[in-house]
Amino acid sequence: MAQGAKIELFVKASVDAESVGNCPFCQRLFMILLLKGAKFTLTTVDMRRAPDLLKNVAPGSQPPFLVYNGELKTDTNKIEEFLEEVLAPPEYPKLSCRNKVSNNAGEDIFRNFSAYIKNRNPGLHSVMERKFLSSLVKLNMFLETPHPQELDLDPNQSVSSRKYLDSDALTLADCNLLPKLHIVKVVSKALRDFEIPAELTALTRYLDNAYKQEDFRYTCPRDPEILSAYHAVAKFK
Template sequence: MAEAAKIELFVKASDDGESVGNCPFCQRLFMILWLKGVNFTLTTVDMKRAPEVLKDLAPGSQPPFLIYNGEVRTDTNKIEEFLEETLAPPQYPKLCCRYKESNTAGDDIFHKFSAYIKNPNPGLNDMLEKKFLKSLMKLDQYLLTPLPHELDQNPDSSQSTRHYLDGNALSLADLNCILYCLTKYLDKAYKEDVFHLTCPKDKEILLAYHSVAKYLNK
């Protein structure tokens, strides 16, 4: 049996520097490694203290970044691709989607949410809110629509019974949007250790958006 890889993931620390901070990109990689079932070390980086670890390991970069068998990787998208290719079946589960439509069902939610919550212009608020709600409705509709394999099992089905975007197991597509989505969807996600145990504390999320949210006077 091949020797296990030595993996260390660096993520942003919370405001108090003691736990995981609010960073969707950090949590996404945290969840990928968790779902792969691989042994890894998680290191939180306190960004307020100009940590030496950044200067020594990844100059010019910010978390998340990964050290895999001594090699530093700093591009989040490339890290994800690397992990999916390297930690592959049969030893590790495949996280990519069965259906290509699952990849795009909620892929714009974070962008629309950020534009809405950070908008400083009252004149654009209604438009941005509608765009954000439209993205949520698009996701909701996809979750309610039976997938092909569900219709194969029950051709008369009018509503999906699956838990997540691509089936009953979490996939890479789910990691894009379970941080921002719908009640029924999130209720299932919170029952998954991989989600609620990688989440920052509520106060970290509120603190992060309090600093960027724009309060509009109508």
């Protein structure tokens, strides 16, 4: 059934109204479909000129949304669950994590980044930056810690060598976190002159490995598109 299904993914359009816009939730679903190897059509929705499309296809909704065999689905988390269920082995790879803790890794980074980048009070800058940095350190520690299956292979392993959050393969957890980390990396450097410290070797390795994956790299919005969404809110008073 899934192999012959008609799958349509609608994502936010960029300023040029054609390429993929800045939306980590859109990129998350885009990555999942690519990693699944599913056949689907991608439509970029220009929110400034799309009232008819939204009214006809997904009234009251904003991208991302999915149409599967004519059935509209609008909740990102539920779409992810649905795709993992219907695009299942043996025809499609399983993307769910073996270790449940992987699903929550880095969950506080984007929240602390947003507070840091949107802070308008210079007096609070250092405090916000330290809190943001601490969330990056926490993720680095998670990436350094071996998972149980790694210890099964090597009980003496003290530092993990896995490429991604859960294993050496990208999972749903990575599809959720990596689009946010990409925004963090681009915006922090350009607007706050903050770079992820090289001392966070596990996090640096994680990102390096991710950028080598076409399914991630191809779905990333262009840097100017990301920065245009943050320039106004990143200015100090």
